[in-house]
Amino acid sequence: MTDTAARLLRLLSLLTARRTWGGEELADRLGVTGRTVRRDVERLRDLGYPVHAVPGPAGGYALGAGTGLPPLLLDDDSAVAVALGLHAAASGAVAGIEEAALRATAAIEQVMPTRLRRRVQALLATTVPLTATDSVVRPAVLAQLALACRDGERLRFGYVDRAGQDSRRHVEPYRLVCTGRRWYLVAHDLDRADWRSFRVDRLHDPLPTGRHSAPANPPDAARFVSDAVSRGPYRWQVRVVMHAPAAVLADLMPPTVAVIEAIDDERCLLISGADSLDYIALHLAMLNVPFTPLEPPELRDCCAALALRLHDAARSQHPHDTVGVIPPRGSHLS
Helix, strand or coil: CHHHHHHHHHHHHHHHHCCCECHHHHHHHHCCCHHHHHHHHHHHHHCCCCEEEECCCCCEEEECCCCCCCCCCCCHHHHHHHHHHHHHHHCCCECCCHHHHHHHHHHHHHHCCHHHHHHHHHHHHCCCCCCCCCCCECHHHHHHHHHHHHHCEEEEEEEECCCCCEEEEEEEEEEEEECCCCEEEEEEECCCCEEEEEEHHHEEEEEEEEEECCCCCCCCHHHHHHHHHHHCCCCEEEEEEECCCHHHHHHHCCCCCEEEEECCCCCEEEEEEECCHHHHHHHHHHCCCCEEEEECCHHHHHHHHHHHHHHHHHHCCCCCCCCCCCCCCCCCCC
C-alpha cells in the first residue's frame, strides 16, 4: 500500500508537470507496466482527479479540470512561490481577496515541511511591501477582463479618465498588464479605431457582448502601457541619448517612468514625459550617466540653466558676518 501511494503521488506530479503524457512514457518514468499505469489512473479518478484519455498516435493522459478542486501536489519551489504570492495578495492592489488569501496561506504553511516554512518566513521577515491604496481593483472585474482577453470577446464598460470624465467604451480586449502598483487593460477601442490602455480601477460595469473577434496588429502590451504611462499624460515629450547600455538604464528607470531602447552596446534612447523640464533635467543629472538631450530643444536650455545654478552654488562663499544667519539653538545670540 505504501508503494502504491508513493507511486500515485509520483504519477500525479508528472501529470501536473506537462500537458499530456503517453502511457508508455509514464510507465518508463514510474518503472511499471502499462497495465499498472492504467490502474493508477483509475485510482486517481476515484480520488477526484479528472485524468482524461487523449486519443490518437500522440495521445495518452492529461490532467484536466473537474467539478471540484482536488488536492494539489507542488514541488518545493512551487510551494514557496505560492505561499509568497498569497502573502502578496493579502496586502496587494486587488480588493476583497485578503481574507481568502490569508486562509489559503495558513492551509499551505500548515502542511509545509520545516525547511520550506523557514525559507518563506525568512523572505517575509526581510521584505517590506510598498502598496498603493488608491488604485485597488475588484477580483471579479479582473477575472472577467482576463476571460474576455483569453476568449476574444468584445466588452462594453464605463471608464473615468484622468480628468474625471465618464464615458462608455466598446473594445476588443487583448491583454492585462500589471505594473506592481496598478492593473491596465490593453484593448482596441472600436469607437475610436485605435489602441488604448485603461486603468482597471477606473473601469466599471463591464458587460460581455457575446461577439468574438481578434484585434488586428496588436502591440507589445507591456511596452504599450509603459509608453502610455511614462509619456502620455504629460505636457513635454522627452527623448534623450544616454551614454550607457540599455540594461544599466533599465535598472535605474522603471518602465512606468521611461521607455528604454538600445541604440548599440554603449548607448540607449530614453523616452519619457514630464510637466516640468526643470524637474526632468535634474532627474537626468542625478542618474550620474552622461546624456545628450534630443527633444525638445528647450531641455538643453534647462540643463544649461541647472548647470549654471549648481556652478554658482559650488563657488559661493559663506558670509563672514552674522547678518541674516540664523544662530544655532542654545547660542548666546538666541
